[in-house]
Amino acid sequence: MTAKFRSTLLRMYLAVAALVACALPVSAQTASSYLIGPRDLVDIQVFQQPSLSAQARVQSDQSVFLPVIGNVTIGGMDEPSAARAIASALETGGVVRDAAVTVRVIEFASQRISVLGYVGSPGSYILDRPSTISDLLAKAGGATPDAGDKLVFTDRPVGAGKVERVELNIQDLLGGADASIDRPVSDGDTIFVPRAPVFYIYGEVRSPGTFRVEPGLTVEQALATAGGATELGKSNKIKRRDTQTGKLVSAELTDIVKGGDVFFLPQSLF
Known part of the structure; x- marks a missing residue:
C-alpha cells in the first residue's frame, strides 16, 4: 500500500467517523466536550487494526488497559484528546505507524x-x-x-x-x-x-390547617386563607405561639407571617 493511498484511506475513515457522530443521539453527539473519568466505558477503534480495537472501562487511575501497549491515561480528556493520546501511545510503542484512532464514550458513569x-x-x-x-x-x-x-x-x-x-x-x-x-x-x-415555608392555624377558623407562607403575607391575610373566623371567633383576638416560651401571645393583624408560625383563634362570646 502506497503512502498516498494510505493517506486517502485515512481521510475517508475520519470523514465516515464524523458522519457517524452526526447520526448519533444528542447525548452521544455532545459527549465530545464531556471529560472522561473512572468507570466510564469507552469504545476505541483503530483504523485497519481490528485486533487493537476494543471496549474498555476507565480505571480508578484514569487509564484504560489496551492489548500490546498496556495502560494509557485518558481520564480528564474529551473524546478527541483521548483518541490522540491512544494514537500517540501506539506510534511511540512502534505498534502502528500514523495511527488513526477514534474514541467514543458508550456508558457514562464517572460524573x-x-x-x-x-x-x-x-x-x-x-x-x-x-x-x-x-x-x-x-x-x-x-x-x-x-x-x-x-x-x-x-x-x-x-x-x-x-x-x-x-x-x-x-x-x-x-x-x-x-x-x-x-x-x-x-x-x-x-x-x-426545600419545602416552602408554612404556617399553622387552628381554633375558630373555617378551614384550620397548614398553609404556604407567601412573601409579605400578613396575619389578616393568613386568617383569610384559612376561610376567616367562624361565628364564635373574632379576628382581632387571634394569638401567635411564641417560639421562645411556647406561650400564646396576642398578634396584630398587620404582623408579617413567618415560616413555622402557629396561630390560634379562641372562642369569643362577646
Missing part, C-alpha cells in the same frame, strides 16, 4: 450529581454532557407544588479544596432573565429544593 428535596424524582443523576442547574432540575422532574421559591446549590469544584453554597430563586433561574445564575454543574455537586 454524578444529586438532586434532592421537593422535586419530581429526587436522586442521583449521571452527567453525560455539559449541564447547568436548570438542566438537572428539569431532569429531576422540576419543583413540586410544595417546593419553596428557592433552591440551594452546593458546588464542590474538583481539586479546589472548598465548598460553595449558593441560594437561587427558582423562577429567576428558569426565567432566563439573568443567564449567569444558571451555573454549570460537575461531579459531586448537589441541588436541594
